[in-house]
Each structure stands twice: as C-alpha cells, then as structure tokens.
Amino acid sequence: MQRLFPTRSVGEGMFLDSLFTLRIMNILVTPPNGTEKMTTTNLAVVILAAGKGTRMKSALPKVLHPVAGRPMAAWPVQLALDLGCRPAALVVGHGAEAAERALGGGELLFVRQPEQLGTGHALLCAETSLASFVGTVLLLCGDVPLLRRQTLERLLACHGERRAAVTVLTAEMDDPTGYGRIVRDGDQVVGIVEEKDATAAQKSICEINTGIYAFEAPFVFEALRRVGRDNAQGEYYLTDVVAVARTAGRTVAALPAAEAEETMGINDRLQLAEANAIMRRRTNEELMRGGVTLLDPAATYIEPGVEIGADTLVHPGVHLRGRTRLGRDCVVEPGVIVTDCEIGDRVHLKAGSVLAESRLGNDCTIGPMAHLRPGTVLAGHNKLGNFVETKKASLGERSQASHLTYLGDTEIGKNVNIGCGTITCNYDGVKKHVTIIEDDVFVGSDTQFVAPVRIGRGSLIAAGSTITKNVPPDSLALARTPQVIKEGWRKKKRDP
Ligand code: UD1
Ligand code: CA
Numbered sequence: 001m002q003r004l005f006p007t008r009s010v011g012e013g014m015f016l017d018s019l020f021t022l023r024i025m026n027i028l029v030t031p032p033n034g035t036e037k038m039t040t041t042n043l044a045v046v047i048l049a050a051g052k053g054t055r056m057k058s059a060l061p062k063v064l065h066p067v068a069g070r071p072m073a074a075w076p077v078q079l080a081l082d083l084g085c086r087p088a089a090l091v092v093g094h095g096a097e098a099a100e101r102a103l104g105g106g107e108l109l110f111v112r113q114p115e116q117l118g119t120g121h122a123l124l125c126a127e128t129s130l131a132s133f134v135g136t137v138l139l140l141c142g143d144v145p146l147l148r149r150q151t152l153e154r155l156l157a158c159h160g161e162r163r164a165a166v167t168v169l170t171a172e173m174d175d176p177t178g179y180g181r182i183v184r185d186g187d188q189v190v191g192i193v194e195e196k197d198a199t200a201a202q203k204s205i206c207e208i209n210t211g212i213y214a215f216e217a218p219f220v221f222e223a224l225r226r227v228g229r230d231n232a233q234g235e236y237y238l239t240d241v242v243a244v245a246r247t248a249g250r251t252v253a254a255l256p257a258a259e260a261e262e263t264m265g266i267n268d269r270l271q272l273a274e275a276n277a278i279m280r281r282r283t284n285e286e287l288m289r290g291g292v293t294l295l296d297p298a299a300t301y302i303e304p305g306v307e308i309g310a311d312t313l314v315h316p317g318v319h320l321r322g323r324t325r326l327g328r329d330c331v332v333e334p335g336v337i338v339t340d341c342e343i344g345d346r347v348h349l350k351a352g353s354v355l356a357e358s359r360l361g362n363d364c365t366i367g368p369m370a371h372l373r374p375g376t377v378l379a380g381h382n383k384l385g386n387f388v389e390t391k392k393a394s395l396g397e398r399s400q401a402s403h404l405t406y407l408g409d410t411e412i413g414k415n416v417n418i419g420c421g422t423i424t425c426n427y428d429g430v431k432k433h434v435t436i437i438e439d440d441v442f443v444g445s446d447t448q449f450v451a452p453v454r455i456g457r458g459s460l461i462a463a464g465s466t467i468t469k470n471v472p473p474d475s476l477a478l479a480r481t482p483q484v485i486k487e488g489w490r491k492k493k494r495d496p
Contacts (some may be wrong), residue, residue, distance in 0.1 A: 028106065042135025043156070044217070046087035046126045049073050049114040049142030050093030055268040062096030063142035064102050065272055068279040069303040069321055071102050072266060073142035079149055081107060083156075085138055089126045117491065118235025119211070124224045130217065137220060139213040139238070146278055147212065158255045159214035165241055165250035166220070168192070169212040171260040179208035180239050180268075182254060189254045190246060192239035196232035207256070209239060210263035219250070246330070252488040309345065336367075344396075358390075361397070379414075396404040396439065408432075409451065413439035419463065438473070 053062025063073035073090065080088050086474055092099045093113040100110050113125045123139060124189045129135070136159060138152065149171070151390070159167035159366075168189065170182050179204050183191045192209045193202050223244040229236050245252050257263050265404065266272050283304045284297040291310030294300045299316035302308075309328030317334040324338050327345035335352040343349075343360045350367030358372045361380030366372065370384045374394035378384075382395050385402035393407040396414035401407060403420040409432050410424050424435045425448055433451035437443070441455050444463030455461065456473030465479040 020392045042133070043083065043085050043138065044133050044135065045080035045083075045088045045138040045140060046111075046123055046130070047073065047076050047080065047140045047142050048119060048122045048211075049099060049145070050091045050096075050116055050122055052094045052116065052144070053267070056272075057269075061098055062266070064095065064098060067145045067266075067272070067275050068283070071099075072145040072272075072275070073099070074103060074159070075145035076140040076142060076147060077103060077108055079147060079152065080138060080140060082149065083138070083152060087130055087133065089129050090142065091126055093122075115451060118229065118233070119238035120224050120227050120236035120240060123238055124221065124236070127221045131186045133217050135217060137215045137217045139211075139215060141265060143266045144211065144263060145266065146264055146275055151257055151262060152212075153210065154258075155214055155255050158253055162251055162253040164214070164253040165216045165223075165245045165248075167253040167422070168242070169257055169263065170207050170254050170447055171210050171257045171263045172206055173208050173260055173277045174206070176203075176206050176208045180211075181205040182207040182209060184254075189242060189252045191243050194231065194237065194239065207254075210257060210265065211265065213238075215241070216250075219245075223248070292353070298434050303464045306490040333368070341372075387425070407435075410435045412437045413441070413457065415439060416441045416443070418443045419445035421446060423448045425450045 022228060025179045032049065036088045049348040056062045056065065058065065064071040067075065068073070075257065077088070077090065082416040087109055087370060088107060089109045089111050090099070090103065091111045091113050093116050096112055101154045109129050111126045111129050113122050117461065136156065138156070140147070140305065140450045144387045155167060155169050168182070173179065178195055180192045180194045181198055181203065182189060183193055183202060197202070217343055220241060220259045223241045226244050227236055227240040240250050264271065264275060266275050280301065281297070283302050284300060286295055287308055288294055288297065292308045293313045295314065296316035299313055301319040303321045303412065305323065307325045309326065309330070311328055312326055312332070313315040318332050321338065322340040324341050326343045327334045330343065330347045330349070332349045333351040336349045337354045338349070341355050341358045344362035344364070346363045347360055348365045349355070350365070352369040353367035353371070355366070355372040357374035358376035360378045363377050363380055364386050367386065369386050371389040372384070373389065373391035376390040377394040379395060381398045383400035383402060384390065385405065388401050388405045391408040393410040393412070395412045396416070398414060399412050399416040401418035401422065405418055405420070405422045405426060407418070408424050408426040411434065416439065422443055426432050426435065435449045435451045438455060438457035440458045442463070443461045444465065446464045447461050450466065450468045451472055453467055455467070456475065458474040459471050460476050461467060461471070462476065462478040462480065465477060467477060467479055471477040478495040
C-alpha cells in the first residue's frame, strides 16, 4: 500500500492524470470509394473562457466555480487533453491570473483576450498560439462541463466523414430561450441566429447551437476575419463563420447531441447547482452499478474518480473526495468527509468523522466524530473512537484509542491500548517532536506524553501520568503527584 498522497491542487493532479492516460486519437476518414482509410492526427483545441460570467454575481471567475470538486473549466480541458488535442489553448480574460493559477502547470496554453468582443474574436485571439496549425480545431467552452467524450468523438467523426469546414454540435431543447438557433434549409444548415437577433419565427426553432464545434484550420481563421459586428450585441459572433463557409461553398455539418443535458452551459448559480447534481448522479449511478449501496444517492457527494468496493454501504450526507479509495463491505455513516484516503475492507466510519490523506487497513472502526488528519496510517483492526484526533500517527495492528485523545507525530506499535484523554504533547512552540510507543503497551487514562519520548514494549503507564522521560520495556511508569489525605479537614473548616 505504499503510495504518495498528492496535494489536491486541481490543475496539477489533473494534468498529471491526463499525461498518463494520453492517447493520441486518430480520426479515421473514409473516402467516398470506401476502400481506404486515411488517418490524421492533427487535432487542436481552443476552449473559450474569457467571458465575465455576470449572472454568477461572483468575485470568482465563472469558469473557476467548482463542479464535482474541480473548476468547471477543468472538465472540458481534461476531455480535450484525453482526446489527444495538441496544442490545447484556453482563452482567458476576466480573472485571467486566477484561471492561470487554477488550471496551469500542465500542457495547456493560455491566451489572453484583452477585451471581450465576442466568441468569434475570442477564437481569433488563439490563432497565433496555434502556430500555423493545419487540421481540425475543436472548439469547447469553459462553462460547458458535462460534455462526454463519446459525444466529441462522434462530432469529430462526423466532421471527417462530411469533409466539412464547420461541424456544429446541436441539441433539441424544450425551452431554447437564450441560445443561438440552428436555421436549416431542408437538412442543410444555412446559419445560426442569436436569440437577440432572431425573428419570431426563428425563435420558435428548438434546435440550438451548443457552442461546441469542429472547424477546419486555417479556414476558420480566414473566415473569422470576414465576420463583422453588425448585430444586436455589437460582438464578433463565432456563429457567423457558418454563413461565411456557406458563401465560400464549403460544407457545414450539424450533429445533434444524443442528450441535450450534457451540452448545458452554466450561466448562473441555479445552473451550477443543476450541473453539480447531474455530475453527482452520473458518478453515483456508476458506483451503484458496481455494487455499492447508496441509501440516498441525491444526498451523497462522491467526486468522480473515487473508487469504492462492492457491498459498501454509504449513508446520506457523506462526502468522498479526491483520490479516495474505499474497500469492500465498508459502512460510511452520515456526515463523514473523506479526502484523498486509502481505506481497506470492512472499515466502519461512524457519523461525523473527518479523514484526510490517511491510510487505513482492513477492519478498522473510526468515530463517531473522529478526526484523522494527514499522515495517519492504521495497519488494520484498529479502533479510534469519539473525539480522537490523529496527525502523522501510525498505529500497528489491533492498537486502539477509544476516547478523547490527541495523537500527533506518533509511532505506535501493535496491541497498544491508549486510555481516554491521552495527549501527545508534540509541540514545544518551536519544533515538533515524536512520541514512540512500542508493542503491547497499556496507557492509562489522562496521560500526557511530553515528546520526544519512547515507551518500551510491554510497559504500563499509570493513569494521570505526565511522561517526560523514556520508559524501559516491561516497566510501570507512574508520574503523578502522590495523593494527600487530611482527615477531618473540611469538617473543621465548616464547624470551627
Ligand atoms: C453562445 C453562442 C450561442 C450558443 C451559446 C451556447 C455566439 C455568438 N453565440 O452564446 O449561439 O447557443 O453560446 O452556450 O457564439 N467568451 C469569450 N470571449 C468573449 C465572449 C465569450 O471567451 O468575448 C466565452 C465565454 O466565456 C463562454 C463562451 O465564450 O465560455 C460563450 O460565451 P457566452 O457569452 O456565454 O455566449 P452565449 O451568449 O451564451
Ligand atoms: Ca453572452
């Protein structure tokens, strides 16, 4: 179980992941005669994320609001990198520095759009960073986090098969208000018209522009230079590339997404909550299909990537985050929060316990209301009871601390019993010091270990002791003020 606990800096971990899972996708294009397959690996991505996000009413840039524990833009970024898109550029503007901090550190290039003059202008800003790229440019939005890989693969396949200059991903919406509408002539797409520029007849169209496209480069950049801003918003619309392509006699294709839900864009906090709920549902459904019982899935907060073994039971109000792995036959009671932990089989996490960056062997019982801080390592068959806090503490098999205890910078052997109210005094105000407790030690209640200190195997520490010196094996250590009795003292005070 040797494993590093990476920090949860969103960008880093994520990009590391995608490095490992990197697969360069080959787009297979079948020529009309169908006999030969032509392969191209030229696939780039531009992700738009410079917009203000006014409707979020937030100091945090919209694309950094978390969905399933990561900034929402991290999802399309990861998808694009997983698909093998290189180069991969993110267009930032509002809150650019914050976006670069949160999402940087990997292979993503950042492009500044100094002024938000529209989606068309935003893509044009990325042109130089794509360095004369020739091939397919996938265009994604930083505020569309629910998109699935299969959908993009279908979009790219359609783009290739149709030899299109532009392929737009569309969706059927019951309520298309606010979106650009797909205007067709027969099954030919002739244009995309924005809500604010649409006629009443066009507003009744329910097929909308998801804002996701495949473009041929360098064609798209040439086309963008011909796009003006004579429209209701005075912006350079990316959607106008469709009309330019048509005029140039180039093919414009449209692919309806299988489910509209995944193309949902987030503009306000209501949609943010909705997107989080959808992500949660996806993750939870996958876990339940894998044999995990969730008593109330809608109220269970498990981040994508968390692994859970079969027959584990998870109560509502539980948060399992980051790179957490949980074994089989575990029980996780309400209010438990686990971040970046590796947990064995048949572990019982009782209500209200909080665990981070810790490793637990099989058959442990934790809580209620225990706090396992980073660096806690339990070998197996351990019990940490209510109001026990640990930090950088290792416990050998079958050792336990059942109540009201702090164990910090501590190495504990096997079969050790830590009595109620034990405290390791690990900090002298300047440095941290280590307490070592060897196998088979019995620690009486209300003991303080003033570190550094070592307790030899098989010793007994008398209750109420303040231990400041090492204890040899198999000894009794008694370090408390002897009791004084003054018989009749109180009575004399009362009745002089
Ligand atoms: C856009 C589309 C619309 C589509 C909708 C789908 C245009 C003109 N309209 O409208 O047809 O139905 O998306 O959600 O393209 N952005 C920039 N720089 C800018 C403007 C926007 O980077 O100058 C980014 C935003 O951060 C966002 C994306 O582009 O990630 C979309 O911008 P937004 O203003 O939300 O476009 P919509 O008006 O929703
Ligand atoms: Ca807009």
